[in-house]
Amino acid sequence: xxxxDRSLIASVTSGLLMASAFPRPDLYPLAWVALIPLLLVMxxxxxxxxxxxxxxxxxxxxxxxxxxxxxxxxxxxxxxxxAYLFLILYLSLYFAVATWLACHLKGQFKxxxxxxxxxxxxxxxxxxxxxxxGFPWALFGYSQQNFSLAIQSADVTGVYxxxxxxxxxxxxxxxxxxxxxxxxxxLGIAGTLLMSISHFGYGVWxxxxxxxxxxxxxxxxxxxxxxxxxVKWSPEYRQSxxxxxxxxxxxxxxxxxxxLIWPEAATPFFLQEEIPLAARVRALPGQLNTYLLVxxxxxxxxxxxxxxxxxxxxxxxxxGQESGSSDKIHLVPFGEYVPFGRLLTFINKLVVGVGDFVxxxxxxxxxxxxxxxxxxxxxxxxxxxARAYVRQGADLLVNLTNDAWFGYSSAPYQHLAxxxxxxxxxxxxxxxxxxxxxxxxxxxxxxVTQASSLFTTEQLSGxxxxxxxxxxxxxxxxxxxxxxLLLSCGYSIALFCAFRRRS
Numbered sequence: 001x002x003x004x005d006r007s008l009i010a011s012v013t014s015g016l017l018m019a020s021a022f023p024r025p026d027l028y029p030l031a032w033v034a035l036i037p038l039l040l041v042m043x044x045x046x047x048x049x050x051x052x053x054x055x056x057x058x059x060x061x062x063x064x065x066x067x068x069x070x071x072x073x074x075x076x077x078x079x080x081x082x083a084y085l086f087l088i089l090y091l092s093l094y095f096a097v098a099t100w101l102a103c104h105l106k107g108q109f110k111x112x113x114x115x116x117x118x119x120x121x122x123x124x125x126x127x128x129x130x131x132x133x134g135f136p137w138a139l140f141g142y143s144q145q146n147f148s149l150a151i152q153s154a155d156v157t158g159v160y161x162x163x164x165x166x167x168x169x170x171x172x173x174x175x176x177x178x179x180x181x182x183x184x185x186x187l188g189i190a191g192t193l194l195m196s197i198s199h200f201g202y203g204v205w206x207x208x209x210x211x212x213x214x215x216x217x218x219x220x221x222x223x224x225x226x227x228x229x230x231v232k233w234s235p236e237y238r239q240s241x242x243x244x245x246x247x248x249x250x251x252x253x254x255x256x257x258x259x260l261i262w263p264e265a266a267t268p269f270f271l272q273e274e275i276p277l278a279a280r281v282r283a284l285p286g287q288l289n290t291y292l293l294v295x296x297x298x299x300x301x302x303x304x305x306x307x308x309x310x311x312x313x314x315x316x317x318x319x320g321q322e323s324g325s326s327d328k329i330h331l332v333p334f335g336e337y338v339p340f341g342r343l344l345t346f347i348n349k350l351v352v353g354v355g356d357f358v359x360x361x362x363x364x365x366x367x368x369x370x371x372x373x374x375x376x377x378x379x380x381x382x383x384x385x386a387r388a389y390v391r392q393g394a395d396l397l398v399n400l401t402n403d404a405w406f407g408y409s410s411a412p413y414q415h416l417a418x419x420x421x422x423x424x425x426x427x428x429x430x431x432x433x434x435x436x437x438x439x440x441x442x443x444x445x446x447x448v449t450q451a452s453s454l455f456t457t458e459q460l461s462g463x464x465x466x467x468x469x470x471x472x473x474x475x476x477x478x479x480x481x482x483x484x485l486l487l488s489c490g491y492s493i494a495l496f497c498a499f500r501r502r503s
Contacts (some may be wrong), residue, residue: 007041011049014038015056021143022061023413031143032169039113039174042099043106050099054092061138062088064409072229072405091135094124105491108498114171114188116491121167122160123488126481129382133333136381138414140166145417149203151446154424155471156202158383160481165199168192211427212443214465216370218396220259220441221252221290222433225266226457229404229436233268241268242277246284248459253288255461259367260288261433264295264311264377264400271296271314285316291323291367292316293433295376295400298325308358313374313400315365323367327360328376330385362388370395370466375422377401378415380432383478386422390474395466397428402435404455412438412454420446427469444469 017034020027035053042049065087069080102117121140129136141162144150153161172192175185225245231237249260271278271294285292298312311328362385364371373389373396380386380399389397399419403412416438423430427444437454441462450460468474 005045007044007049008052010037010041011052012056015053015058016060018053018057018140018143019060022138022410023145023417024410026146026413028143028145028147031140031166033173035167035170036174036177038099039117039171040178043103046100046103047096051092051096053099054095055088057095058088058091058138061410061414064406064411067407067409068405071407090132091128094128098124101488101491101495104495108495112171112175112184112188114168114175114192117171118164118167119484119487120491122164122481122484125160125163126478126485134330134382136383137378137418139163139418142414142418142421145420145446148207148446149200151421151424152203152206153199154421154446155206155427155469155473157480158425158473158478159418159421160478160484161199164480164484165195168195207445211445211469212429212447212465214429214467216395216466217463218259218370218466219255219257220261220431220462220464221249221255221257222261222431222439222441222452222460223248223252223263223266224434224437224439224452224456224458224460225263226436226455227268227404229402232265232404238268238277241266242280244457246280248457249284249288249292252459252461253290257288257290257461259291259293260285261398261400261431262292262294263433263435263439264313264402265297266294266435267296269296270298272298282316282320285318286320289318291318293365293372293374293398293400295402298327309356310360311357311376312360313365313376313398315367315372324363324365326363326365326372326374326376328357328379329359329361330379330382331357331359332378362392364389364392364394373397375399380415380419380422383422383425383473386426387474387477390426390428390468394428395468396464397422397426397430399430399432401432403438404436408454416440416448416451420448425471425473427471427474429464429466431464 014035014037017030021031038049038053065084066080069075070077098120101120102113105111105116125139139159141159144162151162169192172188175188179185223245227241245262252260267281269277271281293313293315295313298310300308302308313326315323317323364373371393373394375385386397403415406412419432420442423442423444424446429444430442432440437452439452439460440448441450443449450462452458452460
């Protein structure tokens with residue numbers, strides 16, 4: 001079934017072109033033509049072509065998973081490659097299903113790819129973010145993170161609208177290349193052109209609006225500790241870790257911040273315990289006269305033998321009191337818990353020091369009459385979480401993360417690219433605090449106004465606006481993606497009925 005031929009070579013080429021459009025190397029214009037080789041050949045081998053494209057795309061884009069699992073997770077290289085392979089094969093199935101359905105809809109009903117593949121693609125991207133806890137990493141639309149006019153529509157359709165347009169443009173171009181004398185193909189080009197004009201026209205109009213201005217503002221300082229992941233949880237390094245964060249915080253305090261932010265799990269101990277280092281951290285906001293948002297592991301004792309553990313963010317007031325806490329909701333499989341742990345006994349959890357984590361709930365944190373929505377680590381790639389915080393009154397989104405897991409790879413840049421869309425979708429300022437980069441200030445237009453470097457010890461300061469705009473996306477969420485899913489279900493049912501009649 002998977003014998004190598006020209007159709008698979010062309011499909012792999014599409015996968016590699018797609019991957020090149022993402023950070024890094026971030027050659028985002030390639031996304032507008034990347035699928036053309038696949039579209040020209042996939043009718044010959046509908047499933048295998050999509051699968052080969054997916055394998056090339058995900059294997060190239062997610063190479064850094066082996067760094068996470070071996071360098072920092074301590075996983076044997078063989079098992080690391082095995083887990084990596086299974087994930088690539090699983091994710092590639094989404095591409096394969098999309099191309100298989102599109103090809104059979106064309107063969108059965110003469111429907112051109114332009115009418116079927118864009119909604120099928122979006123529907124399967126949407127499902128990828130939901131099934132098996134969800135992994136919406138590197139959705140096609142994220143490739144345009146540096147093309148501002150193309151992504152402003154995210155406040156209406158989310159990232160899925162950008163994906164839809166990209167696939168539609170690829171389909172229209174492939175159609176005209178293969179059937180240049182077809183009137184329908186030229187009609188498809190005209191329709192896609194109109195869609196593109198409206199899409200980019202909206203982007204031009206949006207950028208002409210004062211998106212980033214807010215009447216009420218907050219002076220914010222980010223502290224990037226750059227703590228080596230290899231020693232982060234070693235008890236003998238706890239003192240030096242707190243020393244570094246305090247020194248950087250004192251430097252940041254020269255700009256009189258209203259809010260000081262430390263990254264995910266900044267304290268390699270339980271801040272809730274009555275120990276000298278925890279007391280020292282809790283006293284710091286009073287010394288600097290500022291709020292402190294800090295990531296720390298936490299626990300709750302259930303009984304004499306059992307504890308629940310949380311990946312938590314604490315907000316401490318200038319008076320040294322706890323204003324509130326927010327626990328991570330969407331946990332990382334194999335990072336913070338091991339799914340199917342009884343079966344996958346050979347895989348240890350990558351986060352050391354505590355047991356499996358327990359998910360929290362959406363809980364904005366109060367600060368001077370406003371609220372912070374805290375997204376911890378890769379929660380920033382789940383648009384529904386950011387939207388939920390905004391709908392519950394968050395005036396500022398904060399992403400606490402520890403991208404040291406990724407090493408010197410493209411993953412931190414990919415992570416930041418996806419985070420930018422959360423600001424656009426809800427037209428809200430977003431501040432990102434990372435242990436080793438990339439820490440950043442992101443405006444409601446998705447612009448990165450300040451950013452740190454990878455693996456540097458530094459602090460950033462800036463003013464952010466408070467509040468959010470009442471966007472269509474904030475009100476209705478992934479309505480467009482859900483419409484694509486509904487249409488795709490209709491396509492699938494029609495195809496199933498046609499197959500039944502033939503048999």
